[in-house]
Amino acid sequence: MPHINVDENLPGIRALMAFSPETATPMGELANALLRTNEVLSMAERELIAAHVSYLNDCFYCQQSHGAIAVCYLDGNNDLVEQVKRDYVNADIPDKLKALLAIAGSVQKGGKYVTPEQIEVARKLGATDKEIHDTVLIAAAFCMFNRYVDGLAANTPTDLASYPLRAKQIAEKGYGNHIFSSKQPVPENA
Amino acid sequence: MAYIDLQNDLPGIRGPMAYSPETGKALNELAEILLHDENNTLTRGERELIGAFVSSENDCFFCQNVHGAMAQYYFQSDMQFIDDIKKDYHSTPISDKLKSLLTIAGSVQKGGKYVTTEQVDYAKSLGATDKEVHDTVLIAAAFCMFNRYVDGLNTWAPQDRQVYVERAKMRAEDGYANMNLNK
Numbered sequence: 001m002p003h004i005n006v007d008e009n010l011p012g013i014r015a016l017m018a019f020s021p022e023t024a025t026p027m028g029e030l031a032n033a034l035l036r037t038n039e040v041l042s043m044a045e046r047e048l049i050a051a052h053v054s055y056l057n058d059c060f061y062c063q064q065s066h067g068a069i070a071v072c073y074l075d076g077n078n079d080l081v082e083q084v085k086r087d088y089v090n091a092d093i094p095d096k097l098k099a100l101l102a103i104a105g106s107v108q109k110g111g112k113y114v115t116p117e118q119i120e121v122a123r124k125l126g127a128t129d130k131e132i133h134d135t136v137l138i139a140a141a142f143c144m145f146n147r148y149v150d151g152l153a154a155n156t157p158t159d160l161a162s163y164p165l166r167a168k169q170i171a172e173k174g175y176g177n178h179i180f181s182s183k184q185p186v187p188e189n190a
Numbered sequence: 191m192a193y194i195d196l197q198n199d200l201p202g203i204r205g206p207m208a209y210s211p212e213t214g215k216a217l218n219e220l221a222e223i224l225l226h227d228e229n230n231t232l233t234r235g236e237r238e239l240i241g242a243f244v245s246s247e248n249d250c251f252f253c254q255n256v257h258g259a260m261a262q263y264y265f266q267s268d269m270q271f272i273d274d275i276k277k278d279y280h281s282t283p284i285s286d287k288l289k290s291l292l293t294i295a296g297s298v299q300k301g302g303k304y305v306t307t308e309q310v311d312y313a314k315s316l317g318a319t320d321k322e323v324h325d326t327v328l329i330a331a332a333f334c335m336f337n338r339y340v341d342g343l344n345t346w347a348p349q350d351r352q353v354y355v356e357r358a359k360m361r362a363e364d365g366y367a368n369m370n371l372n373k
Contacts, residue, residue: 003310003327004320020324022227026219033212057301103342110248111341119193129194133206133343137213140338147331150302151294152324 003153010180011157011166012061013149018180027145031175034138035069040130044073045097046138048084049104053139055085056108059146061156066142068167096125100135107139161187193344200371202252203336205345208371217336222367224329225260232322234362235264236288239275240295240329246276247299250337252347255354256361257333263358269351287316291326298330 006015017024035046047070054062067081074080083091088101099122106113114136122132149156157163165185169178196205207214225237238260245253258272265271275282279292290313297304310323318326340347348354360373 003305003307004323016324020321020328022223023220023328026216026223030213030216030220033216059302107338107342111250111338111343114193114342114344116193116344132194133210136342137206137210137339140335140342143338144331144335147298147302147334148328151298151305151327151331152302153305153307 001153002155003151006152006154008155010155010184011162012065012154013145014180014184016148016152016154017177021177024177024180028176028179030141034134034141036174040128041100041134042073044070045100046134047073048081048088048093048097049101049135049138050142051081051085052088052101053104053108053142054146056105057143057146057150059150061149061154062142062146064160064163065166068163069170071164072167072171094125096122096127096131099125100127100131103132103135104139107136108143111140159187191344191346196343196345202256202345202347203340204371206339206343207369214371217339218366218369220332221336222365224325224332225257226365226367230321230325231319232291232325233264235261236291237325237329238264239272239284239288240292240326241333242272243276243279243292244295244299244330244333245337247296248334248337248341250341252340252345253333253337255347255351256357259351259354259358260361262355263362269355285316287313287318290316291318291322294323294326295330298327299334302331 002015004019006019010018035050036043047066051063051066051070054066063085067085070081071078080091084093088098103114103118103122106118119132165187169185192205196209198205198208200208207217225241226234230237238257242254242257242261245257254276258276262269262272275284279289294305294309294313297309305327313323
């Protein structure tokens, strides 16, 4: 049960955002700026970083949600997303993305865990300043989102079939206050 | 030196904010509502103190000094008072309610799941509202982002702590939204 009185019909961060729309607005803008662009890093790569950090933070709602959004961008390749979350080193992804995931994993522990050597490895594999910047901020932002969701014990749907439906909303319309103000998707067989 | 070429010499978070204005704008709008908006039953000083405390727990020199100086300004205290709170808030003369909120913030710093029902119930028994619990958790969570952004890119920070104290009045008056990063 959530620690505060929120709309029980809304899952995860959506209920918290509905409780506090003033803070939801800039959080949605931040998510759009970081995750809804293909500039230097693809939207799929950005969501993979988010899902991996959420996995490391053990945030079920966020890792399932952003994993499902990554699946949308990766033509349904759920196996790849699951592997990147748990064991990216052995996943079939470019070495540059692996180097960025290593940086993201350090940010998850704390900013000072990022080492010059990790940056150097990423650079040698072609990572630009902008890619490193965005990786660090995506990882940092999910250290916020994950704590917001679990710190208030937000409702977490255990029905895995519901995540792809919400992911489709994001894939089509992006982030923003529509995720709590519009009708929540329901499975066809529900 | 920062890990990337920020194309400016600004200290702390202002460097990457100027480098990436679109995300910088969203981050400052969030800070404005959480820390500076007057429509809140927690005072600006209390909210800055939560930010300073979490930044101290995350060992982020720049953020704990910026927000410690902001709290010092609002509380009209000396630096020692803020340092005492960061080090051991239980033995300081702040209200029990604020202490209970700092306990929640300290749990958020470790990870969302460290917040317990007992911690929240205790804060509520001392008069904390749902909105105050919400804002405490989100302020603490947001500083877990700000701190990582600042240190994850290895930005530079002025080492003279008085620099932060001298800037606090201006930030208190101007707020965070539409911040002039070069000022």
